[in-house]
Amino acid sequence: MNGYRDLRVALLGCGSVGAQVARLILEHGDELAARAGARLTLAGIAVRAIDAPRDVDLPRDLFTTDAERLVQGADIVIELMGGIEPAKSLILQALQGGADVVTANKALIAAHGPELAEAAEQVGAQLSYEAAVAAAIPILRPLRESLAGDHITRVLGIVNGSTNYILDRMDRFGDSAEDAARLASELGYLEADPTLDVEGYDAAQKATILASIAFHTEVPVDAVYREGITKITAAQIDAAKHAGYVIKLLAIAERITSADGTDGVSARVYPALIERDHPLAVVYGGKNAVFVEAEAAGELMFYGAGAGGAETASAVLGDLVSAARRHVVGGPGIPGSLHAELPILPVSEVSTAYQVMLEVRDEPGVLAGVAGILATHGVSAASVEQSVEPGATGRATLVIGTHVAREGDLAAMVEALRTSDTVVSVTSILRLEGQA
Amino acid sequence: MNGYRDLRVALLGCGSVGAQVARLILEHGDELAARAGARLTLAGIAVRAIDAPRDVDLPRDLFTTDAERLVQGADIVIELMGGIEPAKSLILQALQGGADVVTANKALIAAHGPELAEAAEQVGAQLSYEAAVAAAIPILRPLRESLAGDHITRVLGIVNGSTNYILDRMDRFGDSAEDAARLASELGYLEADPTLDVEGYDAAQKATILASIAFHTEVPVDAVYREGITKITAAQIDAAKHAGYVIKLLAIAERITSADGTDGVSARVYPALIERDHPLAVVYGGKNAVFVEAEAAGELMFYGAGAGGAETASAVLGDLVSAARRHVVGGPGIPGSLHAELPILPVSEVSTAYQVMLEVRDEPGVLAGVAGILATHGVSAASVEQSVEPGATGRATLVIGTHVAREGDLAAMVEALRTSDTVVSVTSILRLEGQA
Known part of the structure; x- marks a missing residue:
């Protein structure tokens, strides 16, 4: 396993995921080197309290409370602290220094992903966050x-x-x-x-x-x-x-x-x-x-x-090996691509089918009245089922399945049902998803 | 979309997958350029018969019967001819010329994958074949x-x-x-x-x-x-x-x-x-x-x-964009890694549970006899169920579920059952997989 270049990895945070990441880097050194084409050296682990209890027994001299200093000189920074700050500043510091960054921080990426991706692109570094969505699942x-x-x-x-x-x-x-x-x-x-x-x-x-x-x-x-x-x-x-x-x-x-x-x-x-x-x-x-x-x-x-410490760590390690390969191969990371710049449309523009449950008066003409309200709003019923609970005098339950219609029309229809004389209450509105 | 470097793509084969690949490259040119960072120009499509019927209407002047010449000067070669030859020789020619190769040819990769990967690694080219296993599924x-x-x-x-x-x-x-x-x-x-x-x-x-x-x-x-x-x-x-x-x-x-x-x-x-x-x-x-x-x-x-033309083409296009990015970024492709060199063990070393169905004589002592045969071979029964078909005089069906045991022991047990006096015939042997 000689002849590999050494890459310094800085780990920020040592909770359930961080402890597993540290363990895997330390235990699987040779294997990771073979896969990455570089030896991954864990330069240190930044934590708030050095003596806090950990899930994994790790060498005490790896720990530091000085995250900024640890980030300096790192080739790859793994951010597992969570939260917005100081995670964001440390990631920006790392990227500006040319280090690749791997993070599982969904809140941070959701809030500041484009800004961080931009910082990475400017220096040709790689920002990756596979573990931020669905943990272990490569998605x-x-x-x-x-x-x-x-x-x-x-x-x-x-x-x-x-x-x-x-x-x-x-x-x-x-x-x-x-x-x-x-x-x-x-x-x-x-x-x-x-x-x-x-x-x-x-x-x-x-x-x-x-x-x-x-x-x-x-x-x-x-x-x-x-x-x-x-x-x-x-x-x-x-x-x-x-x-x-x-x-x-x-x-x-x-x-x-x-x-x-x-x-x-x-x-x-x-x-x-x-x-x-x-x-x-x-x-x-x-x-x-x-x-x-x-x-x-x-x-x-x-x-x-x-979720899970080891499961999430698996995705972090995948990103880590990928970042290491980039260092070996050279060339910039794959930029986060936002070139399409499509407009974000409100939910009222979405088309789905609805299932609406109503409590109605159990009397003649109710079904016709409800059907009329649907028709007025341009919504067509796929199914209507009426049932009377034993002992529910004068009340019936109506379950209406609609065909696909625009959310705005469906919402207006539900509002009309709600204020109709024959409808006692709208007890459930659910959308039907996953259809062709 | 100006300023992109041009990459010449040679397509070998134009069956149901190849026709879809050609269509996607031609129709999605701008989109592919934005994603790959390079413009992908379809330099030609090598086929056996230029006038054969195709699934997709494609410009006639793209077609050629001279695959070798098409491969010369290509930056990326997509091989969708299938079979071993001439696919293998053309892929080797492409790799030796420094082109990246994308193929969906499972038979070729299964038979000669290591040799082709070696050829790619020698020149730092990329060989990828996502579509060769489970078509559209990124695996x-x-x-x-x-x-x-x-x-x-x-x-x-x-x-x-x-x-x-x-x-x-x-x-x-x-x-x-x-x-x-x-x-x-x-x-x-x-x-x-x-x-x-x-x-x-x-x-x-x-x-x-x-x-x-x-x-x-x-x-x-x-x-x-x-x-x-x-x-x-x-x-x-x-x-x-x-x-x-x-x-x-x-x-x-x-x-x-x-x-x-x-x-x-x-x-x-x-x-x-x-x-x-x-x-x-x-x-x-x-x-x-x-x-x-x-x-x-x-x-x-x-x-x-x-399976499916468009579905398989999706995986081919993913590999194509990845190869194009490598050309833009520079640096060698990710080599096919066979560093572990583990021994391949025969099926007799596998441990699974078995479900065995027997036709047996419907008489006292049969169950004891069968149980004795299991015990002799170190196999323990998880369940035994006996049933008699209506009208099946003197015969009963025995379904035995075993605990996990080594295939070799299970096979020996089945052989002993087969030759036992009380067993009329072994009607089914199935392994149980997917257990922890």
């Missing part, structure tokens, strides 16, 4: 490189393991929403602030990253339409099951055309119905999967672990 | 690059769409083996010589390629153990379903340790049982999927179309 490299000659039309991602776990418990095990959330919390699946998961903020950050790469367009995280899973009820799960669907929280990036003919991008996160025989329907528990539709390639899916 | 690049810092332990692939279609028809629609095969043939799913599909030769070529990349070791196609699906019966499908399994033809590449402690590689193809809730179990119809297990990343799956 960004396939989107960016394998599909580089194709046109991606839609990306549907189950990219938040904890909400998928909660919905899966409700679906397959009949848990209540509260029990499922408690179980997810006990298993450590939820973030310290669980609203990041259950309100879809985490998924929205990943939707931003996926949409930017799939469509070569800057998609700010504020432009991602977002609904979480906190209002999903056992009754909705049951109604979905009855109709042959399962409810999944999806991060969606899609090429769409607006009513006025503008070609653009939609990025959105919401719980949606998926047909039971769709490949995404069998993504159980805390797993992640990203379903990609492309003009030539057709339908692809990438499945695996969306 | 080779993720294995080679995304998982470059991880240790792959096992790869289980559904890599032949036609046999998957046949088995799926038998499983989900109750077709007989003959009806399913006829349907696959009518739909054009089978190769001109269907034995390449149904006897597992095609899958074995892909197993060779997957094993070589996953384990950095040359795995000759002759070293792949191979059984096809021609002996799979409706009764086996039913028994599998009854026990909670589905039968899939799998191409398997696995790190194993032999009885004498040798670490090595197993590459094999056979129809095997998979649990119904395994992600591979829901790969329906003609789809392909590759399930990857790695030490750090855990379980991953890559799913999509395993």
